[in-house]
Amino acid sequence: MYKVALFNKIPKESQNMLSENKYILVNEQISEVDGIVMRSMDIHDMKFSRQLKAIARSGAGTNNIPVERCAEEGIVVFNSPGANANAVCELTFLGLLISSRKIVDSINWTKNLKQDVAVTVEKGKSQFVGPEIKGKTLGVIGLGNVGHLVANLGVKLGMEVIGYDPYISVKNALSLSWDVQYSDSLDELYKRADYITIHVPLNDETRNYIHKDNIKLMKDGVKLLNFARDGLVNDNDILEALESGKVSYFVSDLPNERLVGAKNVVCIPHLGGSTPEAENNCAEMAVSQLTEYLEHGNIRNSVNFPECTMDRYPNTKRIVVLNKNIPNMISTLTSVLAKYNINIIGMVNKSQGNFACNIIDVNGEFTEEQVREMEDFPGILRVMLIN
Numbered sequence: 062m063y064k065v066a067l068f069n070k071i072p073k074e075s076q077n078m079l080s081e082n083k084y085i086l087v088n089e090q091i092s093e094v095d096g097i098v099m100r101s102m103d104i105h106d107m108k109f110s111r112q113l114k115a116i117a118r119s120g121a122g123t124n125n126i127p128v129e130r131c132a133e134e135g136i137v138v139f140n141s142p143g144a145n146a147n148a149v150c151e152l153t154f155l156g157l158l159i160s161s162r163k164i165v166d167s168i169n170w171t172k173n174l175k176q177d178v179a180v181t182v183e184k185g186k187s188q189f190v191g192p193e194i195k196g197k198t199l200g201v202i203g204l205g206n207v208g209h210l211v212a213n214l215g216v217k218l219g220m221e222v223i224g225y226d227p228y229i230s231v232k233n234a235l236s237l238s239w240d241v242q243y244s245d246s247l248d249e250l251y252k253r254a255d256y257i258t259i260h261v262p263l264n265d266e267t268r269n270y271i272h273k274d275n276i277k278l279m280k281d282g283v284k285l286l287n288f289a290r291d292g293l294v295n296d297n298d299i300l301e302a303l304e305s306g307k308v309s310y311f312v313s314d315l316p317n318e319r320l321v322g323a324k325n326v327v328c329i330p331h332l333g334g335s336t337p338e339a340e341n342n343c344a345e346m347a348v349s350q351l352t353e354y355l356e357h358g359n360i361r362n363s364v365n366f367p368e369c370t371m372d373r374y375p376n377t378k379r380i381v382v383l384n385k386n387i388p389n390m391i392s393t394l395t396s397v398l399a400k401y402n403i404n405i406i407g408m409v410n411k412s413q414g415n416f417a418c419n420i421i422d423v424n425g426e427f428t429e430e431q432v433r434e435m436e437d438f439p440g441i442l443r444v445m446l447i448n
């Protein structure tokens with residue numbers, strides 16, 4: 062039996078994928094579990110037990126998980142790329158319209174009208190006039206699963222769209238509309254855009270991505286949207302720019318104490334991925350990746366280990382080895398197998414960055430003691446035996 066802990070709310074349908082005859086589900090337990098399924102809870106300070114083999118993030122962002130430390134501890138971290146992208150894209154366009162048409166202010170104003178409503182509305186509505194988005198220029202930073210959808214929808218709505226992403230994947234590049242102007246100059250995007258939306262992960266390279274120096278380059282009255290992560294836009298600098306009018310509106314799906322209630326800021330309570338469709342897609346993907354790894358050792362959509370899969374050879378035992386990407390690892394593994402006269406039937410080895418994965422199907426008896434012996438070699442992070 063595998064023990065899996067559920068952190069955050071995970072849809073019942075996905076929980077049911079963890080069948081009762083193989084899985085025990087527990088809530089928010091960290092000790093003695095084989096896997097965790099989670100959303101945005103911050104687990105940087107958690108200590109993981111040796112039993113923990115995998116964490117499945119139901120969602121895109123993994124900045125709430127100590128991904129590198131997990132790799133060092135032989136814990137595979139998965140996410141669900143693209144599974145909530147449409148939900149975020151739709152909400153981003155709501156944000157775009159909110160920033161343009163003063164919708165939130167106007168709704169709040171209307172809510173307080175007590176009498177002569179129709180007359181007051183007609184007299185007062187001119188204070189909420191805002192431009193159409195058709196024909197305006199939208200700058201999209203990050204053309205990943207969300208950003209490329211946003212760029213394409215901008216084109217469909219008649220906007221001129223400039224996209225920037227120095228690391229764009231082939232898949233997303235191929236899905237990008239021909240009408241999106243791909244730019245390798247952020248400065249050009251800042252100078253031309255009437256609306257700027259950011260869709261990049263939060264990491265050491267992207268923290269404070271938008272700050273006073275690049276805000277200076279932007280058009281006066283530009284509208285800024287952040288549906289990605291708190292920390293990408295420098296709070297001090299955006300609040301100053303809003304005060305001066307350089308930025309006319311900021312819509313953020315990632316509120317913090319500085320932003321809530323600030324002038325010309327609209328905060329949404331992190332609802333980007335909060336649709337039933339996105340929640341189900343993400344959880345289904347997360348759970349199936351977790352079970353595929355625990356039961357078959359196959360790794361798909363991991364953020365700290367390479368993609369590594371192999372069809373199971375019949376009548377074999379499977380050994381899954383996670384190791385550092387350093388010389389002599391394969392000879393170390395095969396020397397242990399040779400010592401016990403174990404025959405390799407099939408094997409795959411994949412590496413990415415500092416880490417690597419091996420799946421080895423063998424016949425002959427391979428025991429838990431031999432697993433521990435393999436695990437004792439420097440550079441080997443975890444060995445898992447699957448019968």
Ligand SMILES: NC(=O)c1ccc[n+]([C@@H]2O[C@H](COP(=O)([O-])OP(=O)(O)OC[C@H]3O[C@@H](n4cnc5c(N)ncnc54)[C@H](O)[C@@H]3O)[C@@H](O)[C@H]2O)c1
Nearest residue numbers: 121122203204205206207228229260261262288289333334
């Ligand atoms: N508001 C929400 O509920 C919500 C939902 C989904 C994702 N997100 C956040 O949005 C981010 C993007 O989501 P996604 O699904 O598109 O992820 P993704 O990984 O598919 O796309 C991220 C893109 O950013 C690009 N990128 C990385 N560094 C960059 C840089 N320095 N400059 C420009 N581009 C850069 C990558 O090449 C990639 O194409 C996620 O990391 C997550 O933090 C928020």
Ligand SMILES: O=C(O)[C@H](O)COP(=O)(O)O
Nearest residue numbers: 100101119120121122334
């Ligand atoms: O990174 C994500 O997928 C989003 O921020 C959604 O996070 P959530 O699962 O907590 O809604």
